[in-house]
Amino acid sequence: PLLTARTLAKVQVYGGNMDQWRSALLKNIHPDQLPSQYGGSNTSVQNYKISQGYDIQAEHEIFPHEEMLREEVPPGQKHTHCFFISRGSQISWNFRSLDYDIGFALTFENTEKPGRDAQVILECARADAHLHVQKGTLISQESGNYSIIFDNSFSRFRSKTIFYAIRACCASSEETLKIL
Structure with a gap:
C-alpha cells in the first residue's frame, strides 16, 4: 500500500x-487565526496583499456590537470612511x-504631498x-488620511448591510478615539 x-x-x-472543509478547519483552527477566505475572521493574513513598511498586528481588539455603526452599501457601490x-x-x-460577503480595503493619502495617488x-x-466579525489592527507609518473601504462593486443586484467600528490610539498620548 502507498500509505499505512x-x-x-x-x-x-x-x-x-x-x-464541509471550512467547518473541518474551524474545528482545529480558531477563527481569529484563519484567513477569511477559509471561513475565519483574520483580515491581516496574506490573502490581503499588504504594502511593505506597514505593520499589521496579529492580535486584534474586539469591539462591542453597541459601538458599531450600520451602513447600507448599494449594489455596485463602495462605502469609504x-x-x-x-x-x-x-x-x-x-x-x-448580514447574509453576504463584502470587499474590504485600506488606503493612505499623504497630506504633505497632495496630488499623489x-x-x-x-x-x-x-x-x-x-460568517465572523472581521478584525484588524495597523500601526501607521506616516501622518495622513487613511481610508477604510467597504466594496460592493462586485455585486450587481444585492445591497450589503454592514456594521463597523474604527478606533485610533494616538501615538503621542494614551487617548483612544472612536472614529465615526
Missing part, C-alpha cells in the same frame, strides 16, 4: 463542498455584514464578514 493505515487515519479528504491619523498611531477595525495598504479582498 496509521498514516491514512490522520488524513481527511474533502471535495468541493466549501461548508476617511480619517486623519498621525504617525505611529494604532488603527483598529471590526466589521461584519492614494497608496494601497490592504488591497481589496472579499471577506466572509457574514
Whole structure:
C-alpha cells in the first residue's frame, strides 16, 4: 500500500463542498487565526496583499456590537470612511455584514504631498464578514488620511448591510478615539 493505515487515519479528504472543509478547519483552527477566505475572521493574513513598511498586528481588539455603526452599501457601490491619523498611531477595525460577503480595503493619502495617488495598504479582498466579525489592527507609518473601504462593486443586484467600528490610539498620548 502507498500509505499505512496509521498514516491514512490522520488524513481527511474533502471535495468541493466549501461548508464541509471550512467547518473541518474551524474545528482545529480558531477563527481569529484563519484567513477569511477559509471561513475565519483574520483580515491581516496574506490573502490581503499588504504594502511593505506597514505593520499589521496579529492580535486584534474586539469591539462591542453597541459601538458599531450600520451602513447600507448599494449594489455596485463602495462605502469609504476617511480619517486623519498621525504617525505611529494604532488603527483598529471590526466589521461584519448580514447574509453576504463584502470587499474590504485600506488606503493612505499623504497630506504633505497632495496630488499623489492614494497608496494601497490592504488591497481589496472579499471577506466572509457574514460568517465572523472581521478584525484588524495597523500601526501607521506616516501622518495622513487613511481610508477604510467597504466594496460592493462586485455585486450587481444585492445591497450589503454592514456594521463597523474604527478606533485610533494616538501615538503621542494614551487617548483612544472612536472614529465615526
